[in-house]
Each structure stands twice: as C-alpha cells, then as structure tokens.
Amino acid sequence: MKLYEFQAKEVFAQHGIPVPRGQVATTPDEAAAAAEKLGRVVVKAQVHVGGRGKAGGIRLAGSSVEAREHAEAMLGKPLKGLIVNHVLIEEALDIKLEYYLAVTIDRTRKTAVMMASAMGGIDIEEVATSHPDKIVKLGIDPAYGPMDYQLRWLIMEAGFDTAAGRGIAAIARKIYEIMIDADASLVEINPLVVTVSGTVIAADGKFDVDDNALFRQPELAKLREDSEEDPLEAEAHRRGATYVHLDGDIGIIGNGAGLVMTTLDLVTRAGGRPANFLDIGGGARAESVKEAIDIVLLDPNVKGILFNIFGGITRGDEVAKGILAGTKDMQRQVPIVVRMEGTRAEEGRKLLEGTHLTSAAGPIEAAQKIIELTR
Amino acid sequence: MAILVGNDTRVVVQGVTGREGGFHTEQMLEYGTKVVAGVTPGRGGSVASGVPVFDSVLQAVAETGANTSIIFVPPPFAGDAICEAADAGVALVICITEGLPTNDVIKAVRFTGERGTRLIGPNCPGAMTPGQAKVGIMPADIFREGKVGVVSRSGTLTYEVVNLLTVANLGVSTCVGIGGDPVIGTTFTDVLDLFREDPDTAVVILIGEIGGSDEEAAAEMMRATGYRKPVVAYISGRSAPPGKRMGHAGAIISGNTGTPQSKVRAFAAAGAPVGETLNEVVQIVGGLLGAPRGVGVPS
Structure with a gap:
C-alpha cells in the first residue's frame, strides 16, 4: 500500500523529520486559503506516479490567486491517467542542494538497505541506469540497526555537504526507525533539500507500507481504501479477493499466484488479452468461487472467463459448485472455459458435464478455446 | 536421501491444533512421513491428529528427537515460531504460513542464520522426497x-x-x-x-x-x-x-x-x-x- 506525499510527510513530522510547512487541499478555495497563510508556495498533485513535475503536477505559485488557478487545473483531472483528488500546498524552499535518501528492503541481502545519492530530485531508476556509481548502499544488520560510523561512511561516500552531514545522519536514522515502527517497505526522500540557510528538509516523501503488516498498523490500515486508485481493484480488495485489473477482455481465475500468472502468459502467448489476475487461493470454498465470478464481471470489458484450477488443498468439486452457482445468476452471460486438474478434479468435471460450460484438457488448450469463444 | 528431507527426517508440527496444521499432519502421516510431535503453547500433554502435543519446541525436540519443523501458525506469530524452532536446535524449519510481515522475516532469517538452522519459506508448499518424506502441503x-x-x-x-x-x-x-x-x-x-x-x-x-x-x-x-x-x-x-x-x-x-x-x-x-x-x-x-x-x- 502506498501513502500519498502528504500522508508520508505527516508520518515524517511525527518522527521529527523536518518537512516544509504545508496544507492539503481538496478544493481551489482551500488551496487559496492555504497559500494566503504560507506565502510563496508550490502546488503539488497527490497521485502515485513518477515524473509528476514533468507532467505538470508540481507548480510554483507566487500568490493565492495563482495557487487557486493551479489547484483548479489539477483537482478532479487526470495526471498520467490518475485522477487528482488532493493537492498539497507547501511553502516554496530556497534550495541549495538536492539529495536522495531512502531505506528499502534488499531482497538479495535479506536486510533493509539504506541508499544515498548526491543526484537528488530525479527519478532514482534513471540515476541507477545512467550513473549507478552515484548511488551508495548500506546494508543494515537487523540486530543492531544502523550505526553512527556507518551513517558517516554513507554520507561521505555519497559526497554530501559536510556541514549538513549531522542533520542528514539524524534523518537517516529516523527513516530506518519509521521502517521498523511503521512496517514500511520503502521510505524515500527525493529530494532531501539543503536550503540556502543550511537547513536539511524533506521536500518530498514516498512511503510504501508492507501489506502483510497492516494487522498491527491500525492507523495506516485506515488509509487503505483511500490509497486504491483503480475502482475495480478497490472493490475486489474490499471483498477480500486477490485481484489485479489489467486492460484486456478475458477474465482469468485460478488457484495459486504462479498458476494464475502462467495462465495470463498462456493467453497472451496465444494472442488473447487478459482482463485481470484473480487468485482464489488455497482451499477456496464454493462461495468464494462464485464471488470471484461476480468480481471479474464487474469489469465491463470482460467477454469471457477462463478458469485454470490445479487442486492441491483446493478441491475440484468445491470449485465446480462455485462455478455453477456463479453462472446461475450471472450479471450477464459470457462464455466460460474450465480446465480442472488435481484433487477431486474428476468429481468437479462431472458436475460441470452437460452444462453450457466448455471444458479443456490442459491450460494451453483452455487458452485457445476462450480466445476463440470471445473473438 | 535426495536433499533436505528423507528417511531420517523427524517432523515437529508447529500449530498442529489449527485447521490447516491438523489436516496436513494427517496427510503427512498417511504418506509415511515420520511426524513425531506437535507444538501448541498451552496444549501440552494432549494428542492431536495422532501425535503428542508439547507446549514448546524445546520440549518436543527433547522428548522426540525431532530435527525438522513445519510451521502452520498464523502470520502474526509465525516469525516467532521460526525463531523458537531454531533456538531449540531444529536443523531445518519449513514455514508454510503466508502473510508474514517482511520485518519479521528479516529478523528470523538473521536469527536462524546465526544458529545454523536452514529456513525454507515462508509462504511455500514445503519440501518432498517421493517415497521417503513429505514435509509440506x-x-x-x-x-x-x-x-x-x-x-x-x-x-x-x-x-x-x-x-x-x-x-x-x-x-x-x-x-x-x-x-x-x-x-x-x-x-x-x-x-x-x-x-x-x-x-x-x-x-x-x-x-x-x-x-x-x-x-x-x-x-x-x-x-x-x-x-x-x-x-x-x-x-x-x-x-x-x-x-x-x-x-x-x-x-x-x-x-x-x-x-x-x-x-x-x-x-x-x-x-x-x-x-x-x-x-x-x-x-x-x-x-x-x-x-x-x-x-x-x-x-
């Protein structure tokens, strides 16, 4: 789950990381009122996309009139395909230096890793491609956390301003603290600004929360609904489904993430376009299978559904019952192809015999059949 | 034996009294796997799915000589369960549970590594050597x-x-x-x-x-x-x-x-x-x- 910049900065402020004075606004009036108080401001669209500035989502305003205009131009309109619901009105900074500082999970080291770069203010992926040597990484031992000498090394290697070093080290320690306390999988400050007067301040903030840890982060869990950008995904997740919305027209349902991913691959390979990823998980009951059909059909683009089931703890007969229940009162009629193997698959296939459902012996055949039926 | 699990494998099931833990304990036994103990804190002294239940992995290992653990306990407690098994001297810990917070896994990986215990998973189906042992689902x-x-x-x-x-x-x-x-x-x-x-x-x-x-x-x-x-x-x-x-x-x-x-x-x-x-x-x-x-x- 991703937090918006203004939410990330609230967490930063709670942990004592300096952030610009600012206020979030949902209407042009609110934006103007905020600018009135703050003076020269930046109006920043709150959406989860990279390259916000280039796309016109960050604009400087010298007056409250100008701030209102910018907010009006952004609110309710799409930025790189995502609708802007909030703008952040923030005091403009006198920037001397722009750095990059982040902590994230290093899957290879199996620890947290802190990353620092003097090339701040640009997308870190770009830096990684063009100047990989400009990113310094520090693996953090989970038993001890970052040590002072390690942070001094990181700051030195990154080539950060010496005078600002102490302030940056304090912030580095705090973003690690946030990662542990708030179960973040990424805390990123880009840019971390050193102002003309020498203050170190987090001018931007990215904060991804580990979804698996939301059970012990009740405050963050409340923000969940708000963080969803795709309405279909939001509804599916509300109903407890593991669902990813894609842009094709063939609905895909299966058991197990790997199997569903591979089903998408097979459909794509055969010339079809998947509309979604939906994993019913292990041991799914008929009721959740029926629900899966409902969810997939919420997408008006779906012209047919492919079921790919390889039962381990999932039972074929249970899935078949769910499919029958789901197709009985389907919101609209679409062709369905079922491929079923594994535990109680034979019983499941028997239940589906003589219905209007199409069966397939293997996943490749199933992909071809659903493509033909939806053409 | 092939690798990791075989005829010498003696399994302790952490979370044996849960729905998944119980079902798969029976399935593993049916396959011929030597499941020798189960652990559920507070349920020691009972028998579940045909195996003796202990309050701690340490007790289970001492009483039954278990050398491999399989974990079915819910995500909030699974990281701790991994560490408990490692501290009890279990050589191989297989964590089936899905949904562990990454911070807990990082800690458990560090902890097991220090004690020379191998961790497989989390969020995995386990390991199986056909004809010898199935430690998984x-x-x-x-x-x-x-x-x-x-x-x-x-x-x-x-x-x-x-x-x-x-x-x-x-x-x-x-x-x-x-x-x-x-x-x-x-x-x-x-x-x-x-x-x-x-x-x-x-x-x-x-x-x-x-x-x-x-x-x-x-x-x-x-x-x-x-x-x-x-x-x-x-x-x-x-x-x-x-x-x-x-x-x-x-x-x-x-x-x-x-x-x-x-x-x-x-x-x-x-x-x-x-x-x-x-x-x-x-x-x-x-x-x-x-x-x-x-x-x-x-x-």
Whole structure:
C-alpha cells in the first residue's frame, strides 16, 4: 500500500523529520486559503506516479490567486491517467542542494538497505541506469540497526555537504526507525533539500507500507481504501479477493499466484488479452468461487472467463459448485472455459458435464478455446 | 536421501491444533512421513491428529528427537515460531504460513542464520522426497520417484510440472518450494548447491517468476562455478505489467528490477534452456534423460 506525499510527510513530522510547512487541499478555495497563510508556495498533485513535475503536477505559485488557478487545473483531472483528488500546498524552499535518501528492503541481502545519492530530485531508476556509481548502499544488520560510523561512511561516500552531514545522519536514522515502527517497505526522500540557510528538509516523501503488516498498523490500515486508485481493484480488495485489473477482455481465475500468472502468459502467448489476475487461493470454498465470478464481471470489458484450477488443498468439486452457482445468476452471460486438474478434479468435471460450460484438457488448450469463444 | 528431507527426517508440527496444521499432519502421516510431535503453547500433554502435543519446541525436540519443523501458525506469530524452532536446535524449519510481515522475516532469517538452522519459506508448499518424506502441503498422489530435482517459487506451478513429469513417465528426486515472498530463507542458489552434490538428481527444473533477482543470482552462480548438472528453467509472469504485485508478495517488476527478460537472459548466459511453457520444460527434461519416444505430454 502506498501513502500519498502528504500522508508520508505527516508520518515524517511525527518522527521529527523536518518537512516544509504545508496544507492539503481538496478544493481551489482551500488551496487559496492555504497559500494566503504560507506565502510563496508550490502546488503539488497527490497521485502515485513518477515524473509528476514533468507532467505538470508540481507548480510554483507566487500568490493565492495563482495557487487557486493551479489547484483548479489539477483537482478532479487526470495526471498520467490518475485522477487528482488532493493537492498539497507547501511553502516554496530556497534550495541549495538536492539529495536522495531512502531505506528499502534488499531482497538479495535479506536486510533493509539504506541508499544515498548526491543526484537528488530525479527519478532514482534513471540515476541507477545512467550513473549507478552515484548511488551508495548500506546494508543494515537487523540486530543492531544502523550505526553512527556507518551513517558517516554513507554520507561521505555519497559526497554530501559536510556541514549538513549531522542533520542528514539524524534523518537517516529516523527513516530506518519509521521502517521498523511503521512496517514500511520503502521510505524515500527525493529530494532531501539543503536550503540556502543550511537547513536539511524533506521536500518530498514516498512511503510504501508492507501489506502483510497492516494487522498491527491500525492507523495506516485506515488509509487503505483511500490509497486504491483503480475502482475495480478497490472493490475486489474490499471483498477480500486477490485481484489485479489489467486492460484486456478475458477474465482469468485460478488457484495459486504462479498458476494464475502462467495462465495470463498462456493467453497472451496465444494472442488473447487478459482482463485481470484473480487468485482464489488455497482451499477456496464454493462461495468464494462464485464471488470471484461476480468480481471479474464487474469489469465491463470482460467477454469471457477462463478458469485454470490445479487442486492441491483446493478441491475440484468445491470449485465446480462455485462455478455453477456463479453462472446461475450471472450479471450477464459470457462464455466460460474450465480446465480442472488435481484433487477431486474428476468429481468437479462431472458436475460441470452437460452444462453450457466448455471444458479443456490442459491450460494451453483452455487458452485457445476462450480466445476463440470471445473473438 | 535426495536433499533436505528423507528417511531420517523427524517432523515437529508447529500449530498442529489449527485447521490447516491438523489436516496436513494427517496427510503427512498417511504418506509415511515420520511426524513425531506437535507444538501448541498451552496444549501440552494432549494428542492431536495422532501425535503428542508439547507446549514448546524445546520440549518436543527433547522428548522426540525431532530435527525438522513445519510451521502452520498464523502470520502474526509465525516469525516467532521460526525463531523458537531454531533456538531449540531444529536443523531445518519449513514455514508454510503466508502473510508474514517482511520485518519479521528479516529478523528470523538473521536469527536462524546465526544458529545454523536452514529456513525454507515462508509462504511455500514445503519440501518432498517421493517415497521417503513429505514435509509440506503438496498433493502426494501426483508424485513418482525419479531423477528430476524441482525447485520453485510457486506452489501450484510445482504441482503442474510434477503432474506433467508423471504423465511423461518421469519422476522427482526432491521437490522444494522456496516461497513467493520478497525475503525468503533458502534461495534458488542454495537449492542448486544442494542438488549439485546429490547423486539421486540428474536434472533440475527451476520455476522462477517475475520480481527480485534470485533467478539471476542462481544463473550467475551456475556460470561462475561451471555447474555441471543440466538445469531447465521456466519464468512465470512474462506478460505481467510493471508495478503490479501479481498475487505473491514478491512477484512485482519494480523499475528495472525483476523483469522476465533479465531472468531469461541470465539463464541463457549460463547455458540453461528456458521453456516457453511447462510442457516444453518437461519435453526438454525428457530429452535430457533419454525418455522413450512417443510419450505424450498433453497440452
């Protein structure tokens, strides 16, 4: 789950990381009122996309009139395909230096890793491609956390301003603290600004929360609904489904993430376009299978559904019952192809015999059949 | 024994009195696995699913000589369960539970590493050596004994490929599910290292997926060490869009990391064929093992 910049900065402020004075606004009036108080401001669209500035989502305003205009131009309109619901009105900074500082999970080291770069203010992926040597990484031992000498090394290697070093080290320690306390999988400050007067301040903030840890982060869990950008995904997740919305027209349902991913691959390979990823998980009951059909059909683009089931703890007969229940009162009629193997698959296939459902012996055949039926 | 689990394996089930723990304990026993104990704090002295229950792993190990743990306890407590098993001296801990916070896994990996305990998972189907031991949740009846080692990040794709092997009259030496989380205890590289020394394994099937760079690391290890055993790879999620988490917490292309292209390239550079489909993978394996002609692999 991703937090918006203004939410990330609230967490930063709670942990004592300096952030610009600012206020979030949902209407042009609110934006103007905020600018009135703050003076020269930046109006920043709150959406989860990279390259916000280039796309016109960050604009400087010298007056409250100008701030209102910018907010009006952004609110309710799409930025790189995502609708802007909030703008952040923030005091403009006198920037001397722009750095990059982040902590994230290093899957290879199996620890947290802190990353620092003097090339701040640009997308870190770009830096990684063009100047990989400009990113310094520090693996953090989970038993001890970052040590002072390690942070001094990181700051030195990154080539950060010496005078600002102490302030940056304090912030580095705090973003690690946030990662542990708030179960973040990424805390990123880009840019971390050193102002003309020498203050170190987090001018931007990215904060991804580990979804698996939301059970012990009740405050963050409340923000969940708000963080969803795709309405279909939001509804599916509300109903407890593991669902990813894609842009094709063939609905895909299966058991197990790997199997569903591979089903998408097979459909794509055969010339079809998947509309979604939906994993019913292990041991799914008929009721959740029926629900899966409902969810997939919420997408008006779906012209047919492919079921790919390889039962381990999932039972074929249970899935078949769910499919029958789901197709009985389907919101609209679409062709369905079922491929079923594994535990109680034979019983499941028997239940589906003589219905209007199409069966397939293997996943490749199933992909071809659903493509033909939806053409 | 093939690798990791075999006739010497003595299993303690953590979370034995839960629904999943109980069901799979019975399934493992039915297969002939030596499940010697269960652990549920507060339920010591009772019997569940046919095995004696203890309050702690330490007691279970002392009383029964268990050397392998399988974990079914719920996500908030699973990280602690891993550490408890390691502290009790269990050599191999297999964590089936899905949904552990990554911070807990990082801690558990550090803790088990310090105590010389191997962790497999979390979020995995377990490990199985057909004919000897099943320490996991895989459907046993699709397995045949044979010479193909299987290592995979996905449970259901493992069943899919094992089934295809069985249909093609081929069998499995040991099958290891390493799990779909971003941070896991045992990696592809670790398992390939074990298969390298295993006389019962002639060919290895490696089932990877988008996200992270574990596949690349394994391919690089093969190239750098001149890995002798043939490895046939498969990469799932080739059509997945970047930035979307595809079910598994670890299956996500983030920026330039975790793309299928990079993984396929890495295996090609290591001389390992990559099948476009699992059927193709099994056909390649069949060719390598000199399988009889005319054996059909259904599509």
